Amino acid sequence: MLSLAPYEPHLDRHSSTCTWSQFCERLYEVLWRRAEGYTSTADLLHDLYVYILSSDDEEMNTNKVKNEGEEQFFNFDEESVSKSNDVENTKLFEREEEESYSESEDMKNWEANSEKGRCRNATDKLVKTYNDESGERSKEIQAIGGPNEFAEFYSRLKFLKDIHRKNPNETARPLTIEFQEMVNFVQDPDKVEKEMVRFTDEEGYGKFLDMHTLHDQYVNLKGVKRIDYITFVSTFNHLHEISREKTKKTGAYRNYVCSLENYLKDFLRRAKPLIDVEAELFNADNEFEQKWKEGKVLGWSTAEKSTGSLLTKQPMTAADIDISKYETVEELMALGSDRLKLALIERNMKCGGSLKERAQRLFDSKNGTENGSTNGALKSEKNGADKEERRKYDLAKNEVHVLRLTELVRPEITATLENIERKQARAVGEEEEEDDEEDVYEVEEEDTDVPYNPKNLPLDWDGKPIPYWLYKLHGLNIGYSCEICGNQVYKGPKAFQRHFTEWRHSHGMRCLGIPNTAHFTNITKINDAIELWKKICEDRSRNKWNPDVDEEFEDSLGNVVNRRMFEDLKRQGLL
Numbered sequence: 001m002l003s004l005a006p007y008e009p010h011l012d013r014h015s016s017t018c019t020w021s022q023f024c025e026r027l028y029e030v031l032w033r034r035a036e037g038y039t040s041t042a043d044l045l046h047d048l049y050v051y052i053l054s055s056d057d058e059e060m061n062t063n064k065v066k067n068e069g070e071e072q073f074f075n076f077d078e079e080s081v082s083k084s085n086d087v088e089n090t091k092l093f094e095r096e097e098e099e100s101y102s103e104s105e106d107m108k109n110w111e112a113n114s115e116k117g118r119c120r121n122a123t124d125k126l127v128k129t130y131n132d133e134s135g136e137r138s139k140e141i142q143a144i145g146g147p148n149e150f151a152e153f154y155s156r157l158k159f160l161k162d163i164h165r166k167n168p169n170e171t172a173r174p175l176t177i178e179f180q181e182m183v184n185f186v187q188d189p190d191k192v193e194k195e196m197v198r199f200t201d202e203e204g205y206g207k208f209l210d211m212h213t214l215h216d217q218y219v220n221l222k223g224v225k226r227i228d229y230i231t232f233v234s235t236f237n238h239l240h241e242i243s244r245e246k247t248k249k250t251g252a253y254r255n256y257v258c259s260l261e262n263y264l265k266d267f268l269r270r271a272k273p274l275i276d277v278e279a280e281l282f283n284a285d286n287e288f289e290q291k292w293k294e295g296k297v298l299g300w301s302t303a304e305k306s307t308g309s310l311l312t313k314q315p316m317t318a319a320d321i322d323i324s325k326y327e328t329v330e331e332l333m334a335l336g337s338d339r340l341k342l343a344l345i346e347r348n349m350k351c352g353g354s355l356k357e358r359a360q361r362l363f364d365s366k367n368g369t370e371n372g373s374t375n376g377a378l379k380s381e382k383n384g385a386d387k388e389e390r391r392k393y394d395l396a397k398n399e400v401h402v403l404r405l406t407e408l409v410r411p412e413i414t415a416t417l418e419n420i421e422r423k424q425a426r427a428v429g430e431e432e433e434e435d436d437e438e439d440v441y442e443v444e445e446e447d448t449d450v451p452y453n454p455k456n457l458p459l460d461w462d463g464k465p466i467p468y469w470l471y472k473l474h475g476l477n478i479g480y481s482c483e484i485c486g487n488q489v490y491k492g493p494k495a496f497q498r499h500f501t502e503w504r505h506s507h508g509m510r511c512l513g514i515p516n517t518a519h520f521t522n523i524t525k526i527n528d529a530i531e532l533w534k535k536i537c538e539d540r541s542r543n544k545w546n547p548d549v550d551e552e553f554e555d556s557l558g559n560v561v562n563r564r565m566f567e568d569l570k571r572q573g574l575l
Contacts, residue, residue, distance in 0.1 A: 206412075208416040323363070335359075484525075514529055
């Protein structure tokens, strides 16, 4: 707030022209809306004084007055606000003006996000009050706890009564009205639907985690063991146990870690908005930088890296040639074309051409003829190593973020595991309860309202037996037994014909080793089905291609005979 200490001697505290809060409101309005056109502070103060006195009492009474019991009345003396203010007061006011401008920006931000802004503003005021930086709290306690506490009490009571007597028409807005508006807002489905934070059914309004999509991504990673959902929820933060060589080099793993981090951050912003996620991640980054320099990041330690490099180190191959030992091109040619080609490929050089050209090219690299290409290869190799190191750095940083976010949602993880176990245990029990309820319902129906059905006719949709003529019309009085289905009886020809394509009959045919084709329609006996299958097999073998009978030959006279007769005539020499 602006400090008016330099102008305090000029204030007339016995006049009721303007209250403290009204003056502050006028001052804010002039400063924020009219200060741009002034070149000096004295002109601003003069216009401020005129602006305040020009407002009538009726307009002032419409302004809100809060906590006026602790303020005092005053007005300006016209001569006190003049252009003859000294330089010290002018500089002080300009400095306070700059501070007030920054406070106005905070006020705008507070209005943009009222609930969070008011909460933080109230918290800051409480912290400053408890710390007692200005000493007002200790003075207040000393005043109300001294030897004249009753005199102080009645003095303040008299002051409050004077305030209400001088301002009888002032209205205050109690917090109960604001709370009631919040309740009405929550109960309004149209407004709540737009403003309410969204949770999935699995999350239960922020009580549990919904990680089914992340579980699907995890089980599809290369080189990881397939686990069930409940195991994944309890161990998804064990990223250091995943193989660096098989899994962490893939792009799918990077996408999985980023998705996991984004989900946890989004869940915290929705379920725990009071937690400063960015501050937590900032602290985690500072710890990560220190551990990364020391090589002690979990899952990315230097010891593990060196061990892996020793395991992956390859033995010397034919491409490892020490060119410094060879004095002429002919000595290199003696190594052979294939070995020279491997050596050139190892040095990222052109490997084509004849044996002599390859040897000459390799020998020139000894003298520095192709240093440019060699340096380029080394440079590209260095750039590739830098990119790989940067990729590992970013991936390890994301893993550290996941570990820190996991600590923040640890209660929700425990609740999620309990919820999954409760659902799994409840599924079987609920099914048994439903079966029991159905049985009880059927017994009650039979006991209370049993339809008269002496001929055991099928029941209609209303629970009553169908007419007898309809029963005979559909042939429901005829039962068809099927031995293949385990002597199952089917009522009516329609149900009997339909059962040949259903699972029970197909299963019985499969047990007999016979395909359930159209040949076996209306076959209900096991022996009949087996005999028919044998007959079908014989017909198929009989109709099978026989080269001795079905293959035909033509002699020199144009006679067509089968293969057997052709072979007999050929042996007899009659062809």
